[in-house]
Amino acid sequence: MILIQFTGLSGSGKTTLAENVSAMLLENGYQVKIVDGDVYRKTVCKDLGFSKEDRYENVRRLFNISRDFVASNYIVLMSVINPFEDLRNEIAQSEFVKTVFLDCHIDALINRDPKGLYQKALLPDHDVNKIKNFTGISDVYEVPSNADLILKTDSEPVSDSTQKLYQFIIDNLVTNPSEFKLMNPSSSQLPISFSIEKLQHDLSICENLLWTPHFNTGRYEGNWTSVSLRSQSGKETDILSFPDREYKNTPLLDKCSYFKEIMDWFECEKEAVRLLRLGPESEIKEHVDNDTSYEDGFFRIHIPIITNSEVFFYVDKKRVKMEMGECWYANFQLPHSVQNKSTEPRIHLTLDCIRNEWSDELFSKMGFDIHYVPSNDEFSEEVKQRIIAELSRNPSETNAKIIADLQSK
Numbered sequence: 001m002i003l004i005q006f007t008g009l010s011g012s013g014k015t016t017l018a019e020n021v022s023a024m025l026l027e028n029g030y031q032v033k034i035v036d037g038d039v040y041r042k043t044v045c046k047d048l049g050f051s052k053e054d055r056y057e058n059v060r061r062l063f064n065i066s067r068d069f070v071a072s073n074y075i076v077l078m079s080v081i082n083p084f085e086d087l088r089n090e091i092a093q094s095e096f097v098k099t100v101f102l103d104c105h106i107d108a109l110i111n112r113d114p115k116g117l118y119q120k121a122l123l124p125d126h127d128v129n130k131i132k133n134f135t136g137i138s139d140v141y142e143v144p145s146n147a148d149l150i151l152k153t154d155s156e157p158v159s160d161s162t163q164k165l166y167q168f169i170i171d172n173l174v175t176n177p178s179e180f181k182l183m184n185p186s187s188s189q190l191p192i193s194f195s196i197e198k199l200q201h202d203l204s205i206c207e208n209l210l211w212t213p214h215f216n217t218g219r220y221e222g223n224w225t226s227v228s229l230r231s232q233s234g235k236e237t238d239i240l241s242f243p244d245r246e247y248k249n250t251p252l253l254d255k256c257s258y259f260k261e262i263m264d265w266f267e268c269e270k271e272a273v274r275l276l277r278l279g280p281e282s283e284i285k286e287h288v289d290n291d292t293s294y295e296d297g298f299f300r301i302h303i304p305i306i307t308n309s310e311v312f313f314y315v316d317k318k319r320v321k322m323e324m325g326e327c328w329y330a331n332f333q334l335p336h337s338v339q340n341k342s343t344e345p346r347i348h349l350t351l352d353c354i355r356n357e358w359s360d361e362l363f364s365k366m367g368f369d370i371h372y373v374p375s376n377d378e379f380s381e382e383v384k385q386r387i388i389a390e391l392s393r394n395p396s397e398t399n400a401k402i403i404a405d406l407q408s409k
């Protein structure tokens with residue numbers, strides 16, 4: 001299945017194209033849902049306005065609703081202005097999401113003005129009818145740099161845009177739903193970054209110590225070593241990481257105040273905390289680490305201290321570009337590998353953390369469905385009830401069948 005996240009200014013054609021394409025898809029036997037910002041702002045999102053925070057919250061809520069529909073094998077057309085690049089990218093991390101940019105020049109929109117909103121947005125400041133913070137006029141719209149499809153809705157007829165979008169959806173549908181795993185992102189950047197200078201300062205304290213070679217020599221080629229800031233024995237040379245054991249800070253951590261500060265930023269229990277050094281021209285072969293996904297109650301964080309563009313970190317066959325000072329989660333239960341093709345070492349600080357309420361709040365802000373249970377054909381009870389409630393609002397023979405099917409599971 002597929003989720004189309006539209007992005008485009010008011011009047012660019014989101015509603016028109018969503019409705020046209022939906023009609024064509026329905027005619028051809030597909031199940032379709034339109035999740036339209038304009039509509040949901042009157043119900044689920046009626047507490048939200050147009051501040052930056054509210055727009056983020058609005059789009060995230062609509063994405064959560066859309067994702068539930070995708071889980072029920074709907075083609076979903078999420079029709080929102082969706083003005084922020086980082087939020088669109090966050091959503092696009094899910095494999096089933098495609099971004100469609102409705103590119104329409106502002107002059108054409110002002111001219112077109114189907115709802116009379118531009119006229120109101122352009123009124124003088126003192127006018128009581130003026131719409132403030134209007135996207136494209138008095139509020140930001142970040143032009144997408146990596147949309148999967150761009151439709152020039154100011155220069156092509158509606159029928160052309162409709163046909164192109166319809167074909168794009170058909171071409172990108174996951175044809176065998178049983179092979180399609182709906183899941184949380186395989187990797188995701190946290191909304192925090194750390195000082196590269198301070199990270200490298202603390203690293204310099206550790207650099208002359210004895211770094212222990214990684215125990216599983218079959219897994220890598222070249223040089224892969226580590227030093228512990230927190231380990232089971234409390235020793236710096238103990239670099240093993242096993243779940244559900246007691247961990248203690250090592251004496252090294254007392255000397256590294258910034259690493260300690262970073263650890264404290266994570267308001268959750270920590271297991272192993274280590275510096276991992278992948279030497280020049282070295283490679284960690286593809287492997288999986290069991291029970292290391294957020295859904296298992298665990299999350300491993302990577303913070304690059306020294307890295308460069310010749311480091312290739314892959315998670316689930318996708319390259320994850322982690323820059324120095326950034327903070328990343330990845331699901332290491334999925335196949336992953338690292339190649340350092342450069343002549344410099346790559347050094348990361350890694351923290352093994354235990355999921356709790358604090359991290360659930362953080363991960364839901366990052367677009368994770370914290371109720372997601374990894375299984376191909378089952379939903380959590382809560383998700384199931386939400387889908388049933390939504391389908392019941394829209395009675396039809398098909399919806400009645402889906403509800404009966406869901407209730408029988």
Ligand SMILES: Nc1ncnc2c1ncn2[C@@H]1O[C@H](COP(=O)(O)OS(=O)(=O)O)[C@@H](OP(=O)(O)O)[C@H]1O
Binds near residue numbers: 014079131
């Ligand atoms: N200040 C301001 N800025 C932009 N849009 C405004 C504003 N005030 C009201 N409207 C109407 O709200 C619709 C946009 O809502 P969205 O949910 O798509 O916006 S956002 O993605 O959260 O930015 C948008 O609907 P569309 O015209 O369908 O885009 C407008 O009708």
Ligand SMILES: Nc1ncnc2c1ncn2[C@@H]1O[C@H](COP(=O)(O)OP(=O)(O)O)[C@@H](O)[C@H]1O
Binds near residue numbers: 114
């Ligand atoms: N190629 C096109 N694609 C979509 N809409 C177009 C196109 N060309 C002209 N239009 C017109 O632009 C307007 C778009 O309005 P609407 O679909 O409500 O936009 P939005 O939902 O983005 O606010 C409609 O009047 C539509 O007929």
